[in-house]
Amino acid sequence: MKVLFLVPRMDKASSRYRVLQYLPFLDREGMEYEIVALSGQSRNRLALARRLRAADTVFVQKKLFSSLDLFWVRKLTRRLVYDFDDAVMYKSGSASSRQQARQRRCFAATAGRADLVVAGNRYLQQEALPVSREVRLLPTVLDMDRYTAREEERDKTPELVLGWIGSRGTLRYLQDIAPALEELGRRWPGLKLKIVADDFFDLDNLQVIKKPWAAVDEIADLHSFDIGLMPLSDDVWTRGKCGFKLLQCMAVGLPVVCSPVGVNVEIITEGREGFQASTLEEWVTKLDTLIADADLRRQMGLRARQQVEQAYSLAVNGPIFVEYLKNFPA
Secondary structure, rough: EEEEEEEEEOOHHHHHHOHHHHHHHHHHHOOEEEEEOOHHHHHOHHHHHHHHHHOOOOEOOOOOOOOOHHHHHHHHHHOEEEEOOOOOOOOOOOHHHHHHHHHHHHHHHHHHHHHHHEOOOOHHHHHHOOOOOOOEEEOOOOOOOOOOOOOOHHHHHOOOEEEEOOOOOOOOHHHHHHHHHHHHHHHHHEEEEEEEEEOOOOOOOOOEEEOOHHHHHHHHHHOOOOOEEEEEOOOOOOHHHOOHHHHHHHHOOEEEEEEOOOOOHOOOOOOOOEEEEOOOOHHHHHHHHHHHHHHHEEEEEHHHHHHHHHOOOOHHHHHHHHHHHHHHOO
């Protein structure tokens, strides 16, 4: 069996975590595969057409096709899998009603013509069900051999670090809870906020550690946190997020506080692996509780890592990924 993976770009997180990290599982099954980034020269139609014809299964990660492109891709493809881990049926940010309608039509057409749709969470699955006859779940998962547990000795340090990892595009969610962070800075001298991203902001009452994101430092940066943060607004776009940054913090054994949006409420049981916070007052209260109690942080961190190992690990989900490629209606 030969699989052709079509990904947006090789360096995108979705390509790495929804395709590339599963390749060893295909190797073990003796499956052949090729990966093509849908950019630059790789979008040459003649070259891509040859690859489509040669594959038994074509796996498209997130890309939405125009009507013309979808027609010839579907015509040349024996079995088509469409995988998505964001609310691609909506445009993020400001967009006109016309643009939003066009986006939804493209999603309906692409997902509707696929033999199998793989959704990153239940919200996305529900969005796909009206247009696809076969929609299955596969969360975005982590290789727990890479995400080693942080040392418990950090829990004994007097100065705690609240940690957030993300990008310029999602930094606004952290800025939304800035008043709560300022209040915590007033309550807890020595408390720090570490931002690992490609953009930053300052606070008046809380020291901000600004660390540019780098793949080689990612695990070490997570280990330097004491409590993980994942604030989100609540809208059609954020409900489609797969909790990736939340899972990263949990995977290294961190307690977390998150907004109860989308898949976050499935990943975190209130008071078990962390807390959910909807208002600024709740962010202050929940974080205040964790900051004051090292034993609670340790217990929640252990349960958080166990949750990832049991439900969101590569070891558990790798065989499921292979099964989806091998067995679905043709």
